[in-house]
Amino acid sequence: MRPTIYDVAKESKVSIATVSKVINNSGNMRDSTRQRVKDAMKRLNYRPSMMASALTGKGTETLGLLVPDISNPFFSELARTIEDRAHENGMSVIICSTDYNPEKEAKYLDLLQRKQVDGFIVASTFQDKSLLNELKSNGVPLVMLTHDNVGLNAPSVSVDDFKGGYEATSYLISAGHENIVIIAEHANSSSMRIYGYREAHVAHGLTCSEENIYKTTALVENGRKTFLEIVNKGQTPTAIFACNDLIAIGVIQGAKEIGINVPMQLSVIGFDDTILATTTVPALTTVAQPISDMGRKVVDIIIAEIKGEDLTTESVLFPPELIVRGTTK
Amino acid sequence: MRPTIYDVAKESKVSIATVSKVINNSGNMRDSTRQRVKDAMKRLNYRPSMMASALTGKGTETLGLLVPDISNPFFSELARTIEDRAHENGMSVIICSTDYNPEKEAKYLDLLQRKQVDGFIVASTFQDKSLLNELKSNGVPLVMLTHDNVGLNAPSVSVDDFKGGYEATSYLISAGHENIVIIAEHANSSSMRIYGYREAHVAHGLTCSEENIYKTTALVENGRKTFLEIVNKGQTPTAIFACNDLIAIGVIQGAKEIGINVPMQLSVIGFDDTILATTTVPALTTVAQPISDMGRKVVDIIIAEIKGEDLTTESVLFPPELIVRGTTK
């Protein structure tokens, strides 16, 4: 059996209360006593059980992170910074991939509550907002990692999607493109990017046709298929603004397949700036999200919430940055 | 306060023992009673605390997964299949990125033991094997996700690195290359790939020079730098076998920088077959690891271990598969 606090108490000839105090570095006692207990802990290779301490009211020191898919580089990069920041604050994180599936969303939310995570970071567009509101009303700390707060009263951190969409499109228009197709996701973030796309047209005195707006889900394959579909329809855009790098890469592959040169005949802009944007040849022009800053910020907020420090419902928007590489002209 | 088993007991006018039985779907009781309790649970929105039940001896239903870096696509893809398979078996997973850093390895191992994870999946080459052996002797289930078992008595699942190295190199030799550089990692898996590389030379009657063996860590940037260094040394390989996709991509970028055409002047083979291999243009020839199969298998083994079913120290090797795409000739 692994040693318990009783074993340490016996070994060091003190009561468990005293041992508890040295575990938590609290209370008053003779230095010699503290040292004696520490020695005993070392000797027995004692590790306090977090289960037991969680039961007494202290938290589990665990965060729940819900993402659509951890194998998507955007989310894995985000998860990495969240993980690091969490550990800096003594917390671990349990990651669950929801696949945009309402059943999984509900299941994991329930599961993680049973595991008594101290707080949730939700990077997944939730279908069923009421579940999230229920969380809040149960007093469980929650921060959204998407600016999708309609009907939800929780702090959020996100990139400024509208601005990102606006800047990408403006860049394209300024470069002389007039027939720009946007391939968005079914996610909420995309609708703001689409608004930005529209606004850029308006600002430059261009009209943008509804025909030029496509939606799909974030997979390379879907980007490819969508692009081919666009071409088959007889549309001939000179530029494509894809709402994430995955889709952008699919477009590039589709273009290559049918002999369209990027960027000479077709300019492509992605969104996110994941590692994928730097591994294509030519490298992908994309709208970068400050992933590290966002990850750190979201952890800082949830920690503050957990500590009860921060009860405001702040909504933080990070500026996107257009990174021009080789797929636009 | 969230409702406890006592609240449910009171609400349904039974004892907590009865409630416990319906939670665990065990024991005998009138159907009507069971139903009454279930209704009460629903009404109160009761969620059994896993902390409390873990404390009584049932597991935490949580797995610890140690990887070098979750933002590395190979590991995030692996983590995804592990996560799914774990949930199929009622388990969650806490992921920790060790960065090949011995301090982090030790820290997370300790932390997760405190959290009483039911078992460990270690995909990180551990510097300090003794920590792992200590785990085993504490009776904590452990499975390695790398075939790095020297001095370690734990089951493992891995790709057959030797075979992968052999096949990649053989392919290159058969294509007429005689000056093949291998860029490996400092990891153990790489040493088997290097042996495979050597063996292929021998099998084809070629001698392979030690000069042609380089080592670095898995980053695109390192691949690029290493390649440039090779060229600066005046070596002129016609082919490079990189021990993972990240490094391979770095090589391709480096080659492009100095005007070397891939695959015309230089063939490049990667290893892993992550999403990155499919997003380069041309797509990367690489040695594929059956990531999904490996992830599922490793979970199945750890579950068996946890259940005490499987006490053998099996070592599973999955066959790699050379996938020829556009970077070799």
Place this chain on the structure above:
DNA sequence: ATGAAAGCGCTAACAT
């Protein structure tokens, strides 16, 4: 400065 004892929310004998 140190310890005794009452919980925390469950499970699992063991009664009834």
Place this chain on the structure above:
DNA sequence: ATGTTAGCGCTTTCAT
């Protein structure tokens, strides 16, 4: 069929 009760390993008053 249902209930009583003794833990599980800790934290935290409250005593001494």
